[in-house]
Amino acid sequence: MSKLIKNGTIVTASDIYQGDILIEQGKISQIGKSLHVEGAEVVDATGHYVFPGGIDPHTHLDMPFGGTVTADNFETGTRAAAFGGTTTIIDFCLTNKGKPLHESVQTWHAKAEGKAVIDYGFHLMIAEITDEVLAELPQMIHDEGITSLKVFMAYKNVFQADDGTLYRTLLEAKKHGALVMVHAENGDVIDYLIKEALEAGQTDPIYHALTRPSVIEGEATGRAAKLTGMANSQLYVVHVTCEEAVQQITEARNKGVDIWGETCPQYLMLDQTHLEKPDFEGAKYVWSPPLRPKEHQDALWTALKTGQLQTLGSDHCSFNFKGQKELGRGDFSRIPNGGPCIEDRFSILFSEGVKKGRITLNQFVDIVATRSAKLFGLFPQKGTIAVGGDADLVIFDPEAERTLSVQTHHMNVDYNPFEGIAITGEPVTVLSRGEFVIRDKQFVGQPGTGQFLKRKTYKGTAYAGDPKKGGAGYV
Numbered sequence: 001m002s003k004l005i006k007n008g009t010i011v012t013a014s015d016i017y018q019g020d021i022l023i024e025q026g027k028i029s030q031i032g033k034s035l036h037v038e039g040a041e042v043v044d045a046t047g048h049y050v051f052p053g054g055i056d057p058h059t060h061l062d063m064p065f066g067g068t069v070t071a072d073n074f075e076t077g078t079r080a081a082a083f084g085g086t087t088t089i090i091d092f093c094l095t096n097k098g099k100p101l102h103e104s105v106q107t108w109h110a111k112a113e114g115k116a117v118i119d120y121g122f123h124l125m126i127a128e129i130t131d132e133v134l135a136e137l138p139q140m141i142h143d144e145g146i147t148s149l150k151v152f153m154a155y156k157n158v159f160q161a162d163d164g165t166l167y168r169t170l171l172e173a174k175k176h177g178a179l180v181m182v183h184a185e186n187g188d189v190i191d192y193l194i195k196e197a198l199e200a201g202q203t204d205p206i207y208h209a210l211t212r213p214s215v216i217e218g219e220a221t222g223r224a225a226k227l228t229g230m231a232n233s234q235l236y237v238v239h240v241t242c243e244e245a246v247q248q249i250t251e252a253r254n255k256g257v258d259i260w261g262e263t264c265p266q267y268l269m270l271d272q273t274h275l276e277k278p279d280f281e282g283a284k285y286v287w288s289p290p291l292r293p294k295e296h297q298d299a300l301w302t303a304l305k306t307g308q309l310q311t312l313g314s315d316h317c318s319f320n321f322k323g324q325k326e327l328g329r330g331d332f333s334r335i336p337n338g339g340p341c342i343e344d345r346f347s348i349l350f351s352e353g354v355k356k357g358r359i360t361l362n363q364f365v366d367i368v369a370t371r372s373a374k375l376f377g378l379f380p381q382k383g384t385i386a387v388g389g390d391a392d393l394v395i396f397d398p399e400a401e402r403t404l405s406v407q408t409h410h411m412n413v414d415y416n417p418f419e420g421i422a423i424t425g426e427p428v429t430v431l432s433r434g435e436f437v438i439r440d441k442q443f444v445g446q447p448g449t450g451q452f453l454k455r456k457t458y459k460g461t462a463y464a465g466d467p468k469k470g471g472a473g474y475v
């Protein structure tokens with residue numbers, strides 16, 4: 001049945017206006033004033049914003065890490081995402097050296113199929129460049145629609161790739177039009193600092209942060225940016241946490257390097273002191289890169305406002321405190337890295353960004369949805385409200401007051417890192433391709449209705465090109 005969303009304030013990355021939206025067969029078929037359509041189910045959005053569904057470009061669901069597996073799988077994780085206003089995620093498909101890429105991709109499909117309640121795509125980890133990888137890559141990119149390649153510059157002896165692998169991945173990406181993503185930290189130096197700390201008996205969670213200083217995130221970001229420039233390729237830096245990394249990205253952009261940056265709510269809201277919480281509670285705040293001293297937050301907000309950072313990912317990678325984070329008692333290097341955020345990303349940016357006057361309403365939509373759609377080959381099918389696009393929509397109450405808490409969240413994890421933080425704004429109703437997933441704050445979706453998204457290549461997107469020449473403009 002067709003649906004008619006009436007009397008909402010429609011917000012895109014460029015416009016704000018009153019209007020009605022007609023949905024037919026999962027697509028937006030009409031936008032106009034005072035629409036009347038015989039037989040359409042009317043959804044009243046009076047007093048609410050109607051946003052495009054959020055796009056979370058960075059999630060880890062059902063992912064093995066540090067001897068355990070994330071607490072959220074594709075069912076619980078995507079359900080929580082939907083409660084939070086996100087209708088598309090792009091998850092990281094891990095690979096292993098020596099194993100064919102298509103086998104890893106099959107493994108990731110098996111994790112998601114029959115479970116996801118919203119649409120999803122994959123990024124593909126590149127651990128090595130071999131003849132086999134080179135032979136498979138074009139198929140992954142062009143046939144499977146996995147058009148972004150992830151290289152870890154940290155997690156030595158686990159995920160870390162060397163600079164040669166990064167450089168060759170950049171060259172391959174250029175050839176095939178894919179976008180390279182990096183986790184930018186100097187893994188070799190971190191490995192040394194961790195050994196040194198443990199030998200000195202420094203085992204508490206705070207040493208996780210102290211052995212990963214911001215200077216080596218900046219160093220790795222600058223190195224990756226320079227290699228991108230040399231390769232004349234394209235780069236997206238995930239989870240930027242600090243002023244040094246922002247500076248490197250800004251400098252490279254000013255030189256015309258095609259480079260983009262993402263930050264995450266935890267780096268905007270929480271700081272290094274959280275790792276000092278007593279009774280091992282600091283382990284709940286162990287992310288890599290780590291939370292930084294508070295002064296870095298201003299640099300991140302400014303970069304989001306000015307467009308030097310373009311997106312907000314959740315980096316959702318949830319581990320229970322009990323039995324999972326606790327694996328690192330007595331040795332901080334064994335604490336599984338990551339935290340839950342898939343549900344709160346959208347509303348935190350609205351409340352802390354728009355309500356506190358740090359970004360505009362249009363910038364909010366751009367950061368939470370549109371730019372990711374453009375960078376990752378989903379625009380205009382997703383990431384905006386336009387005739388012909390998927391009806392992925394969020395009806396949002398901008399005045400709802402609430403407090404983030406494990407008591408009320410829907411993520412499958414026993415703590416919330418934003419516990420007790422009061423925010424304004426809440427998704428009320430969420431539609432994925434025209435079907436209700438959340439209706440009046442209740443889950444009404446179905447596991448398995450989320451579809452895998454074959455994405456366009458970066459070189460086919462609206463954003464590809466040299467930022468100096470306007471091709472990669474962000475405004």
Ligand SMILES: NC(=O)NCCC(=O)O
Nearest residue numbers: 183287288315317337338
């Ligand atoms: N960020 C984090 O601590 N965990 C998830 C894996 C990654 O993104 O590095």
Ligand SMILES: [Zn+2]
Nearest residue numbers: 183239288289
């Ligand atoms: Zn990472």
Ligand SMILES: [Zn+2]
Nearest residue numbers: 058060315317
């Ligand atoms: Zn991550």
